[in-house]
Structures are given as structure tokens and as C-alpha cells.
Amino acid sequence: MSLFLYLILLISEHHATTHCAPPNSSEGKVTTCNLPKQNATLYKMSSINADFAFNLYRRVTAETSDRNIFFSPVSISAALAMLSFGAGSRTQTQILEVMGFNLTDTPVAEIQQGFQHLICSLNFPKKELELKMGSALFIGKQLKPLKKFLDDVKSLYETDIFSTDFSNISSAQQEINCHVEKQTKGKIVGLIPDLKLHTIMVMVNYVHFKAQWANPFHPSKTEDSSSFFVDKITTVQVPMMHQMEQYYHLVDTELNCTVLQMDYTKNALALLVLPKEGQMEWVEATISSKTLKKWNHLLQKRWVDLFVPKFSISATYDLGTMLLKMGLEDAFAENADFPGFTEDTDLKLSYAAHKAGLHLGEEGTEDIVNPEIGFLGKFETTLQPIIRFDKPFLLMILEKSTRSILFLGKVVNPIEV
Structure with a gap:
């Protein structure tokens, strides 16, 4: 079986003149997430996630040293952490070690709790800053996902889960693309142009970010x-x-x-x-x-x-190729172990994609003083x-x-x- 993982995030805008599509109906829903206090895990994670970001950057620049580079490290880390949550044995260890975690120093449960705090902190409403990290899982109707996994990814990663008929490729593709378009306020349209045959699960991760300069350029x-x-x-x-x-x-x-x-x-x-x-x-x-x-x-x-x-900058990466070179091998191999996802066996990661973009401008209109x-x-x-x-x-x-x-x-x- 093949698990298609897409790590996608929103193009960020800094223009006050940007007009986004109307918010989707899920915005404003009551969340059970309470803003956590700073703790040792969250503090330690910031350094580990930063070093993973720079290691991944070095892998990207080795492939494209003379081109623009742009990606969202926190988005990738959160998606990999969620993937590790459904993994077992060596597959889980590889994922977390590639991310930079030492499982002797930081137990898996502590890592999961740390990401729950991180996502909750990032998503906690802030005046004058639009910042939202989100995830969605589209699971084939023929699969039997474990209830504990569904409950945990909802509570830990604030993830929307959809039962999807992947036997109807065009319908499944439209469902995923429409969800991403709504969640990113119309910034990402037609995310998946050609959904692959035999897909049984798609994971989407996105970040929406919009902010104004403290000192806008005139x-x-x-x-x-x-x-x-x-x-x-x-x-x-x-x-x-x-x-x-x-x-x-x-x-x-x-x-x-x-x-x-x-x-x-x-x-x-x-x-x-x-x-x-x-x-x-x-x-x-x-x-x-x-x-x-x-x-x-x-x-x-x-x-x-x-x-x-x-300027504007954007990039799309075959993240799977880079993660393989960083040591994440088992997740893509026949011996992949994902017992936490579903009762079904022979589940492996087939593809990991990442797309990011940003516009950096003066921020403001002619009448800003x-x-x-x-x-x-x-x-x-x-x-x-x-x-x-x-x-x-x-x-x-x-x-x-x-x-x-x-x-x-x-x-x-x-x-x-």
C-alpha cells in the first residue's frame, strides 16, 4: 500500500492591499486547545527544530545552490512528528532521529506533548498577526483507522480527518484541492493536479501567515x-x-x-x-x-x-528524496512500520512534497503615515x-x-x- 504525504503551506502576504477569499465555515469554531505555559520541552524543541531546519536547508542547497530556496521548517517538523505518531519500532526512531531528537534524552511521549504545545501556541489568537498551522488527513474508505490514532491526532495536532473514496480519482482530487483552497483562503488552488492511482492516504499540512511591519516602508x-x-x-x-x-x-x-x-x-x-x-x-x-x-x-x-x-519567492520540493538522503529510509521501504495508523498492514510512504511561497513588500497603502x-x-x-x-x-x-x-x-x- 502507498501513503502519499503532501506537506503544503500558504503563500504569505505582507501587503495591506491583499484581498483574501472569505474565511471558510470552519473558522471560528471552538477549540479545546488552551495556551500552554512555556516549559522545558518547548524550549528544547525550538533548538532541535532549528537545527533540523538548517540541516534540511543544507540538503536543499546541495541540490540547488544557485537557485532561490524557500520552505517552512515548522510545517515540515509538525507533519513528520504526526507521521511518527503512527509509526512503530525502527521507522518511528528513524523519523524522530532525522528530526534531531535523541530518544534517550527526550522520550517519544515528551516529543508528542511538545508538538501539541507548539501547535497550540502558534495557533493561539494574536492581535495584528494572522498565524494558523493546520493539518488534514484524507483516508481511503477501505482502510480501518484506529480510533486512538484518530482521537490523538485531533487533540495533539488539531487535524481534520476525512474518509475519502480514492477509487474515484477525480472526485478525491477535487475534495483535497477544495479543502486546501478553503483553508489557505484561496492562495493555493489546484494543489494536486494528478492524484496517483492506488493512493490510500493523503496528509496535508499548511501554514497561513500574514503580518504587518512594525515600521512599514513608504x-x-x-x-x-x-x-x-x-x-x-x-x-x-x-x-x-x-x-x-x-x-x-x-x-x-x-x-x-x-x-x-x-x-x-x-x-x-x-x-x-x-x-x-x-x-x-x-x-x-x-x-x-x-x-x-x-x-x-x-x-x-x-x-x-x-x-x-x-520581491516574491516560491519553491516546490520533492521532500522525500531529501529525507531519504538524511537517513529516513524505512518509511519509504517495504519494511515500513506504521501500526498506529490502521489495522491494515503493508503501509509505506510513497511521496512527500512541500510547497512554499512568500511576498515581501512595503506593507501598507498610500495613506499610511x-x-x-x-x-x-x-x-x-x-x-x-x-x-x-x-x-x-x-x-x-x-x-x-x-x-x-x-x-x-x-x-x-x-x-x-
């Missing part, structure tokens, strides 16, 4: 055409946002890069990492959860003359540091309370489609 300051140096021989023209503002930033002499923190209005931030010329590979090879902790302590708020390109706009002239003549993101840089978006990396990527060419 559109009148955006340069319509500015040079971005893709490499030594390639230059492209991009809209370049410009602002004189106070930002947390630092120069990391060990990693040979400049780090800038751009805050959103509520509970989220973006980290932009600009390596010095020729140092991108060194930064990529070295960055870790310890690096993030170091930066968090060393970042200082100062005035900056900032230039950031306005930037509180610093009247003071720009006073600072333009002083020796403020000038930071221009006009060559390849790394991008991270983090949720503050859990220190989760929502998105991780590299902008090599901001006009690449």
Missing part, C-alpha cells in the same frame, strides 16, 4: 529599478524599498555577515543575513541554533539607512550605516514566543519565477 521611497548582483556576471533590476529607521542589527565577524532584524507589529520577526562577498557557503555551512541564540544576545538597535528588495517620515532629511546627511541587500542573502521569519522558524530561505535572484 511606497514613495521605493526605487522602481535598482541593481541586484546575482553573481559576478549577472545583474538584475528590482524595486528596492528604502527607509531610514532604527533596527536591531550586528556584524558577525566569525561568520563574516551582517544580520538585520525587521520586526512585525506582533509576535513575529524577520532576520535578513547578508554574507560578505564570497562568504555565502561559509555562512550556510556554519549557521545553527547556537548562532540564532548568539545573535539574539548581540543584536543592538541603531539607526540604519536600509535598502531591501521588494510613517511616523519617521518627517525626520528623514535630518539623518540622510549623517554617517548612519548603510545596509543594502543587493546581493544574495538568507531570510528567516520567526515566531517570537516559541522561537520557531516559520520560513527559511535564500534569495539568489529576486526576479526568479
